[in-house]
Amino acid sequence: MHRLARGREHVVATVDEIAPGESKVVPIGRHGVGVYNVNGKFYAIANYCPHEGGPLCVGRTHGQSVVDPERPGGAAEAREGEFIYCPWHQWGFELATGTTAVKPEWSIRTYPVRVEGRNVIVTA
Amino acid sequence: MSQTLIDERKLGTEQVQVRVVDSDVHPYPRRGELAPFIPGKFRKLFAARGEGVGNSVFYDPPDYAHASAMRVDSFPADGEFAGTDPHLTFRQLIMESGSDIAILGPLNSSGGQTEEETHALAVATNLWQDNCWLDSENNWHQRYRGSIVAAIDAPDLAAREIEQWAGHPYMAQVLINAEMRPAWGDPRYNPVWEAATRHNLPVACHLGRGQHNELPMSPVGFLSYNHDFMVTYSLLAANQVMSLVFDGVFDRFPTLRIVFIEHAYSWILPLMWRMDAIYAARGPENGLKRKPSEYVKDHIWFTTQPLDFPEDKLELTNALEWMEADKILLFSSDYPHWTFDEPRWVAKHIPERMRERIMFQNSIDVFNLPSTVPALPGQVRAF
Amino acid sequence: MSSAPHPLIDASVHIFFKSDADLRGHMHEPFASRGFPEPDVAWFAPPGKKYAPGTANPDGSHQASDPETVGRAIFAERGFDFAILHPMSGGVMPDRHLGAAILTATNEMMAERWLDTGVYADRFRGTIRIDPNDVDNAVREIKRWRDHPRIVQIGLPLQTQEPYGRPHFKPLWRAACDASLPVAVHLEMGAGITHPPTPSGIARTYSQHVSFQPISYLYHLMNMITEGVFEEFPELKVVWADGAADHLTPMIWRMDTFGRPHLEQTPWAPRIPSAYLPEHVYFVQGALDGPGDVEFASEWLRMTGKEDMLLFGSSYPDWQLASPEKLPSAWTDEQREKVLWRTAAGLYGLPAAVPA
Numbered sequence A: 001m002h003r004l005a006r007g008r009e010h011v012v013a014t015v016d017e018i019a020p021g022e023s024k025v026v027p028i029g030r031h032g033v034g035v036y037n038v039n040g041k042f043y044a045i046a047n048y049c050p051h052e053g054g055p056l057c058v059g060r061t062h063g064q065s066v067v068d069p070e071r072p073g074g075a076a077e078a079r080e081g082e083f084i085y086c087p088w089h090q091w092g093f094e095l096a097t098g099t100t101a102v103k104p105e106w107s108i109r110t111y112p113v114r115v116e117g118r119n120v121i122v123t124a
Numbered sequence B: 001m002s003q004t005l006i007d008e009r010k011l012g013t014e015q016v017q018v019r020v021v022d023s024d025v026h027p028y029p030r031r032g033e034l035a036p037f038i039p040g041k042f043r044k045l046f047a048a049r050g051e052g053v054g055n056s057v058f059y060d061p062p063d064y065a066h067a068s069a070m071r072v073d074s075f076p077a078d079g080e081f082a083g084t085d086p087h088l089t090f091r092q093l094i095m096e097s098g099s100d101i102a103i104l105g106p107l108n109s110s111g112g113q114t115e116e117e118t119h120a121l122a123v124a125t126n127l128w129q130d131n132c133w134l135d136s137e138n139n140w141h142q143r144y145r146g147s148i149v150a151a152i153d154a155p156d157l158a159a160r161e162i163e164q165w166a167g168h169p170y171m172a173q174v175l176i177n178a179e180m181r182p183a184w185g186d187p188r189y190n191p192v193w194e195a196a197t198r199h200n201l202p203v204a205c206h207l208g209r210g211q212h213n214e215l216p217m218s219p220v221g222f223l224s225y226n227h228d229f230m231v232t233y234s235l236l237a238a239n240q241v242m243s244l245v246f247d248g249v250f251d252r253f254p255t256l257r258i259v260f261i262e263h264a265y266s267w268i269l270p271l272m273w274r275m276d277a278i279y280a281a282r283g284p285e286n287g288l289k290r291k292p293s294e295y296v297k298d299h300i301w302f303t304t305q306p307l308d309f310p311e312d313k314l315e316l317t318n319a320l321e322w323m324e325a326d327k328i329l330l331f332s333s334d335y336p337h338w339t340f341d342e343p344r345w346v347a348k349h350i351p352e353r354m355r356e357r358i359m360f361q362n363s364i365d366v367f368n369l370p371s372t373v374p375a376l377p378g379q380v381r382a383f
Numbered sequence C: 001m002s003s004a005p006h007p008l009i010d011a012s013v014h015i016f017f018k019s020d021a022d023l024r025g026h027m028h029e030p031f032a033s034r035g036f037p038e039p040d041v042a043w044f045a046p047p048g049k050k051y052a053p054g055t056a057n058p059d060g061s062h063q064a065s066d067p068e069t070v071g072r073a074i075f076a077e078r079g080f081d082f083a084i085l086h087p088m089s090g091g092v093m094p095d096r097h098l099g100a101a102i103l104t105a106t107n108e109m110m111a112e113r114w115l116d117t118g119v120y121a122d123r124f125r126g127t128i129r130i131d132p133n134d135v136d137n138a139v140r141e142i143k144r145w146r147d148h149p150r151i152v153q154i155g156l157p158l159q160t161q162e163p164y165g166r167p168h169f170k171p172l173w174r175a176a177c178d179a180s181l182p183v184a185v186h187l188e189m190g191a192g193i194t195h196p197p198t199p200s201g202i203a204r205t206y207s208q209h210v211s212f213q214p215i216s217y218l219y220h221l222m223n224m225i226t227e228g229v230f231e232e233f234p235e236l237k238v239v240w241a242d243g244a245a246d247h248l249t250p251m252i253w254r255m256d257t258f259g260r261p262h263l264e265q266t267p268w269a270p271r272i273p274s275a276y277l278p279e280h281v282y283f284v285q286g287a288l289d290g291p292g293d294v295e296f297a298s299e300w301l302r303m304t305g306k307e308d309m310l311l312f313g314s315s316y317p318d319w320q321l322a323s324p325e326k327l328p329s330a331w332t333d334e335q336r337e338k339v340l341w342r343t344a345a346g347l348y349g350l351p352a353a354v355p356a
């Protein structure tokens, strides 16, 4: 696959190419960059897990478990789709910030994304 | 990585140094692949029991419904389970992660309801490995080694199975379940140790999850989650170590080599202190000839995965020094399980002084492996 | 040693009734005539001596059953200033009514004989024994004793049918927090209802048995962490009274390593597991604990914050009798002070000065 150069702006998709809840891995840098549409907002992360180097974007996005005494089992899912979970050891990272509250020193790389007209543009 | 190489399945003449021996890799049979190898008497019974059954997981690892306790990226494209495709394992583990030799430890042999059934499953599993993983088509690269699966709860049958396969060019160890009661110091298991030592084969045990008292059960009742369950699972291995030592198994079998797979290892440091303290306080009331920690260092090995990592890496480095990890650790990845440890990551965290012993040399010695193998162009070297 | 400017605290002295008849004399009918085990039974007893040399009483009564003899040994001879008493019982009874009758008699005996009267009463502090299989009654018993000035701890058995994180134990933790009393978990002597002592059944040797059993605290602790007990009861303090603190270090590494992915299953315990240890977890440091007198002993004690968790305890009169002289010479003065008195003084509310 043709690799894109790093450190500049790339038009990676058109907005309707990545529907809400969907994502796309584009070949930027050594491991690629995953572009995610979370409820209409776009985020971009490195396809590389800082833990042992797993291919992060193969993992599933979902929310975060929170205590909810009203629900059966006492827990509920909050902020659905806002976290990426690594396909290897299932560590979760917030797509927006790349971090987690539990162990902030282990964070993933995120990249600025903006939408111009119909284009999704990543600076990576 | 070169697809051509796999397609051609031809080895060059060039030899390379073995730099990584992976002592914990899991092959799984494809749907229906094991059945033809099951001894006739049990084939129908197992098929009938398996009819219409579903998942039996409890103590579920994270996101189980989507990950099935596996590396999510290790499922083959044909819809079969992770670890069912020898070529995919070869590509992901050997070519792309740099494990040079992979010791296969099949886990599909437990679940018999009688000793004869467990033995029948062991027999089938060994035939299946020989035919579907260690054969010239699937092991054309000579990087796979198998395990002689033996039913520890039927020691005489297990010994016979060891006899049957000993001398096979690609069988590297005996593999038993860790959970059978009583603990291994019991003399009923002598035939297994005897057969293994006669053929200079190490005996390895992987953790498994049975039912009832072989779950295993904690002495203070059932844990609540996979988290507290899998972490405290190590205590079963700790107890087996104590049984082996205090019941004098290594005095009975001075050449016996035992490998604990995936039971973690850092607990052996305080356990050696504790056993030595008891020995010092109570004297050789069990007839032991040496300090418990000396038996451990001469007879027992632990695989590295999962490499439990402290907040402060220096603590790990110190602990490895204090336990003399270069004498007791064998690298392992646990591919394709979700707790997979990447060889490059592990090598990086082992102190340099110990790196070669832990990543490959100890395994070459314990499993009697070659120190060079035919080269594979394009293979990642882990360190 | 008593000339030291600070007090020395023995955080674990085991005490007993003088005899089976003595216990029965403290019980009422119909329980006084029932059958129940004594603390010393042949089942998994050490093949050699059960008790330390010099602890036998000339009148044949049980070791550590006479306050004056024990006081002399601990304070006059061994130089301690305070001792935390932990009454040993004969095992967890299948009949909770009988169990309650035995433990109540035990608590009353301890108060009358050791804490309220006698020349050493002001040096002794007591642990009341409760039965976790009868939570309602245990809570009543905690309330009954909580205002006694010399009761400083609640004692629970290590052997249970369920690990201590399970929710039906919550009223115990609530009562302990309300009473501001730490909870000590100690192996029960004697015989009673227990699961097999190891995950592989019974041990063949005493060495293995005695080596494994104390380590079982890990099942309780890990379960309490995942069930969010320390989140719900931030004031709760637990003393693992059979030692084996050394195993905490590797096992909490393991717990943390698998903590991050598993947290999604336990939002009631949202922090990384090791964060729940400080101020919640303590250990009695006994004779079989520690790396021995090695150079790195001080570094090891620092790891996982164990230097702030250990309380020296002699386990008098057990054969495992521990002495402060055997503590590693590489420990810093500060570490020795913490283990020999400072942490215990804080935990049990003991004065920082030597009593006159």
Ligand code: FES
Pocket: A049, A050, A051, A052, A053, A054, A086, A087, A088, A089, A090, A091
């Ligand atoms: S490599 Fe991603 S969680 Fe371990």
